[in-house]
Amino acid sequence: MTVAAFFDMDNTLLRVDSGMSWTRFLYQRGELPAAMVAKAIYWSTLYKLAVLDMETVFTRLCLDLRGDFEQDMIAKCDVWFRAHVEPAIAPAARVAVEHHRQAGHLVVLATGSTCYAARPVAKGVGIEHVLSSELEVDPAGAFTGRPSALCFGHHKVALAEAWAQKHGVELARSYFYSDSYNDLPMLSRDSSRVFRRSSAPDAIPMCCNVTSASSFPA
Secondary structure (H helix, E strand, C coil): CECEEEECHHHHHECCCHHHHHHHHHHHCCCCCHHHHHHHHHHHHHHHCCCCCHHHHHHHHHHHCCCCEHHHHHHHHHHHHHHHHHHHECHHHHHHHHHHHHCCCEEEEEEEEEHHHHHHHHHHHCCCEEEEEEEEECCCCEEEEEEEECCCCHHHHHHHHHHHHHHCECHHHCEEEECCHHHHHHHCCCCCEEEECCCCCCCCCEEECHHHHHHCCC
């Protein structure tokens, strides 16, 4: 069986919160009102406290995109990534990814963010496999306003298990990097080798025993 290394995105591969970065990007372009920025800050605070109903918020945000075209989103995310996200890739993340690659492990970006945010980041650090939230697209290439896949909490565990089965990966011998309480369902999976980022933004993730996973910083 193969070993894999799963990396969360925000404050793990990246030194920033990609959701707030995207919010600021849209606001600066005049595409988001100040009231929505305030709401995003509120949601971000709840998320860090692990009390945000992610499924409800994500579903609501999907509705706001109904009728928008997927290709426009891809193009916009490319601009955002190059200007705001690529400079925020943690140097230690590149080291950790390369370490696992040299060890013959499959490397996976597993994030609750959408594929439109995740794929450029994965490409930027040389990660081939991506597990992310997905948006439903109609035959004309427009968003329907519904999610087609979720990748947070227990949904992330389900996607990781399905992916592992498909690729012959033994999760019990694999690794998972995250900084968040919201990944406890994944972090607490039996026998996983769990890591957290230290308080230093560019530090190599430090080992953490599964039994003490609840002490992870948000």
